[in-house]
Amino acid sequence: MPDLSPNAIDLLRLTLVPGLGPVLISRLLRKFGSANVVLHASAAEIRTVKGIGEAKADTIDRARADLERLVDAELSAIADAGVHLLALGEPGYPMLLAHIDDPPPVLYVKGEMRTGDLDRATLAVVGSRKCSHYGLEQSRRFASMLAQAGVTIVSGGARGIDTAAHKGAIDAGGRTIAVMGCGLARAYPPENEDLFARIAERGCLLSELPFHTPPTAENFPARNRIISGMSHGTLVIEAGHRSGSLITARLAAEDHGREVFAIPGRVDSAHSAGSLDLIKTGGAAMVTEPADILASLRDATTFSLVDERAAEHAAASDSVRDGGLFGTPPGERKRSPALRELGPIGPKESAAPDVSGLPVDPLDAKILDALDAPLTPDQLAVRTETPTHELRSRLTMLEIQRRIRRVGTHFERIGR
Numbered sequence: 001m002p003d004l005s006p007n008a009i010d011l012l013r014l015t016l017v018p019g020l021g022p023v024l025i026s027r028l029l030r031k032f033g034s035a036n037v038v039l040h041a042s043a044a045e046i047r048t049v050k051g052i053g054e055a056k057a058d059t060i061d062r063a064r065a066d067l068e069r070l071v072d073a074e075l076s077a078i079a080d081a082g083v084h085l086l087a088l089g090e091p092g093y094p095m096l097l098a099h100i101d102d103p104p105p106v107l108y109v110k111g112e113m114r115t116g117d118l119d120r121a122t123l124a125v126v127g128s129r130k131c132s133h134y135g136l137e138q139s140r141r142f143a144s145m146l147a148q149a150g151v152t153i154v155s156g157g158a159r160g161i162d163t164a165a166h167k168g169a170i171d172a173g174g175r176t177i178a179v180m181g182c183g184l185a186r187a188y189p190p191e192n193e194d195l196f197a198r199i200a201e202r203g204c205l206l207s208e209l210p211f212h213t214p215p216t217a218e219n220f221p222a223r224n225r226i227i228s229g230m231s232h233g234t235l236v237i238e239a240g241h242r243s244g245s246l247i248t249a250r251l252a253a254e255d256h257g258r259e260v261f262a263i264p265g266r267v268d269s270a271h272s273a274g275s276l277d278l279i280k281t282g283g284a285a286m287v288t289e290p291a292d293i294l295a296s297l298r299d300a301t302t303f304s305l306v307d308e309r310a311a312e313h314a315a316a317s318d319s320v321r322d323g324g325l326f327g328t329p330p331g332e333r334k335r336s337p338a339l340r341e342l343g344p345i346g347p348k349e350s351a352a353p354d355v356s357g358l359p360v361d362p363l364d365a366k367i368l369d370a371l372d373a374p375l376t377p378d379q380l381a382v383r384t385e386t387p388t389h390e391l392r393s394r395l396t397m398l399e400i401q402r403r404i405r406r407v408g409t410h411f412e413r414i415g416r
Contacts, residue, residue, distance in 0.1 A: 008087035009071065010035035011105040016070045016210060017063045019056050022102040022222070027051060035105070039064065077211050083110045083184050096122070100229040100256055104208035108184050111204030118175055119152045119203070123293065124227045124252070126245040127161025127237035132271045135238030138263050139164035140171075142235060145290040147174020148396055152203065154179065154231045156223060157196065159189055161237045161245075166199055175203040179227045181220040183213035221247055228252040233259035235293065236284060239274035246274050253283060260284040261293055291402055363394050368403060374410035 004012075014025050014035050027049050028038045038046075043061040046052055052060075078084070086093045086107040094115050097103050113119055125143055127135055139161045143153045147169035155162040157178035169176035178199050180188070184207050187193040196205055208226060209219060224247050228234055234252040239245040239262075252258040262284035265272025278284035287293055363386065370383040377395065381388045395411060398404040404411050 004075075004085060005087065005090060007035060008085060008090060008106065010039055011087050012074065012085065013039060013067045013071055015105050015208075016067060016074065017060050019059055022104055022208065024049070024051055025105050026102050029105075039067075074211055077185070078108065081110070081185065081211070083108050083211065085109070086113070094119075094230045096232065097226065097230040100225060102225070103229065104226060106208065108207045108209070108211060109204050110184050111200035111202075113177070113204050113206070118150075119177070121150060122152045122154050122177070122231045124154045124231035124234040124248065125161070125165035125237060126155060126224075126227065126234060126239075126248045127165075128239055128243045128245060128271060129158050129160040129162075130240075130271075131160040131238045132265075132269065134265065135161055135271060136164045139237045140168035142237070142263070142290050142293075143168030143176070144172040144174075145396060145399075146293065147172045147176070149290070149294060150174070151294075152177060154227055156181065156220075156227055157188075157192060157199075157205070159192075163192060163195065165237075166195060170195075170198050170202050177203045177230075178205050179223055179230075180205060180207040180209075180215075181223040182215035183207055183209045183211045185212045186215060188215035220244060224248040225251050225255075228256050228258060231258065233261060233293065233296070235287070236260070236262040236275050236278060238263070238265055238271050239278075240270050241273045241277070243274050246278070249278060249284060259296055261287045261296070263287060291399070363390070364398060364403075367391070367394060367398065368413055371404060371411060371413040374407060374412040376409050377411070380411065 011025075014020055014028070020028075028046070029035065031049050032038045032041055032045075043057045046060055047054055047057040086109055088098060088103055088105050092113065092115065093107065094113065123146060125139060127139060131139075143165040147153055151174070153165050153169040153174065153176040155165045155176070155178060157163070157166065157180055162178075166176045166178060176199055178196065180186075182188050184205055187196055199205055206226070207213075208222075213219070221244065224244060228248050228251040231252070234249055236245050236249050239249075249260050249262075253260045260278070260283060262275045262278045264279060264286055265275055267276065275284075279286045285292075285296065363384070366384045366386070367380060370380055375383065377388050377391055380386075380391055380395075384391070395404065399406065402414055404413055
């Protein structure tokens with residue numbers, strides 16, 4: 001059985017009560033102070049909470065008798081499947097996610113979430129299930145290059161853009177997190193079962209839903225708030241007018257005070273209609289390459305995203321809701337256009353991340369020295385005495401850092 005604190009067990013009990021979702025559980029916790037007090041409150045006391053009428057209070061009261069059996073069965077099932085729980089307010093729970101108004105009381109995790117180091121910088125990549133070939137290409141491209149830069153790619157495991165983003169991150173040797181709209185006992189969509197196994201090895205699968213919950217339609221809008229809530233920003237690759245990705249973008253910008261980016265698509269394509277509207281109305285900053293996102297995530301290449309002392313304090317107290325990782329309380333940024341505080345990204349040269357003073361990899365130094373004139377990868381391989389396949393990842397990183405740029409088949413140094 002998993003080794004869980006009494007508070008984590010009590011939160012799990014609440015999530016297994018029929019009719020109690022994250023919003024009502026949050027209200028109950030604010031009213032009574034802890035899950036344990038909620039579980040021992042009378043039906044009359046529970047009825048005083050907004051949204052819980054007499055019928056629901058009686059349901060909660062009657063459910064207590066069966067909770068121990070349900071909890072034991074749930075813990076046994078997840079232990080057999082190699083799944084563990086993270087509880088709100090306890091170590092390991094994503095600090096950004098704790099900022100939102102209705103954070104999941106417990107998260108089911110298959111794999112490993114490492115919020116303190118490897119998953120310290122996160123970007124949601126979202127888009128339509130029914131997408132174009134262009135959308136799939138851009139999803140893979142952005143996820144791959146950002147994952148190589150150390151950004152953890154968060155998406156929903158769905159067909160289309162989500163799947164391409166997860167694969168791009170994994171194939172680049174990076175980390176990715178899939179937030180599922182069902183319990184982790186299920187693989188949905190079923191054709192992604194092998195992909196989910198790879199994700200669990202390179203990051204983790206995540207769900208707030210009890211282990212055996214089926215993938216029903218009402219689960220997915222709620223799932224979107226987790227994708228946005230645990231990410232520093234959200235990138236919309238391709239979205240039609242009615243795409244669920246627009247819900248995630250709205251949550252990110254308006255409810256969570258996070259950055260929103262969108263890639264422009266064809267103006268005559270229904271696949272891109274929602275994305276283009278986001279850009280036109282100022283709901284998202286237009287990006288055309290991964291470096292634009294790194295620049296706007298403030299020092300994302302070195303991941304100096306938080307003041308460590310403030311983060312430690314926030315993680316240990318309710319003040320986690322008072323200050324975001326970018327130093328701006330989320331409440332102050334709600335309902336404001338995305339990126340207003342950062343200003344427009346502007347032309348490429350002004351959007352470049354500040355890499356001055358960063359340590360230079362020895363191979364990077366050889367590449368930069370060799371580029372006294374534009375060279376092809378094969379020419380660089382000869383000049384640096386390095387196999388071409390070893391150059392590729394370093395050329396990608398130098399492109400992201402805007403130390404070099406690609407001109408046709410050649411690379412040239414920026415700022416020579």
